[in-house]
Amino acid sequence: MSGTSVVNALAVLLILTSMLVVETRKLQTAAYMYSIQSLVLVAIFLSLAVFMEAEPLYIWSITALITKTFLVPYLILRTLKKVGIQEEGPALETSSSIFLAVGLVALSFVVVEPFHMHAVLKLKVALAVSIAHFLLGLLCILARRNALKQILGYCLMENGSHLTLAIMAYNAPETVEIGILTDAIFAVLIMTIIARRLFKDFGTLDTDKLTLLKG
16 A cells, blocks of 8 residues: 555544544543544654655654644543533534535535645545545534534644645645644633633533623
């Protein structure tokens, strides 16, 4: 199996874990699925580093392993333990949500089809998956009412952005700096603190109910 085939196969696995993050109602399971997904993302970074001889991605793989695979899920799980919420309420029917998610993935593959740049010609599948991740994260934010689930949606968008950058500029030293600087850890830390404060003050993380509090 060629290097690009390995990356594309891992990218497909990335989509499956993303769908599970979006669709599962149990928040604890969604956090674990995100951790597994981040581990797959690290494997993609390492594969690109080996097959594309992209040394900057070795450092990026280490930072992603520490922050995305361990720290971000830990922050989510710790917040879940504090607020005691394990399930999210229904906001969109599962069948409708799955239909939308499949449609967004299909749209991503259509968008990358006209691309003929040499750098991404063999990695079109992985590039389409990176765009799909951004759209699935957006779907998770718009279709879910629980604030912690929406934080996971943000994390999916962030993983998609990182994968796009790794594919498009895998050998640029700047990608390491951007990868570290734009890492989700600080944003997730702040958002989980806000979520805990909201739950403490209002007793809910349902964003529909929190919207009613404005004004």
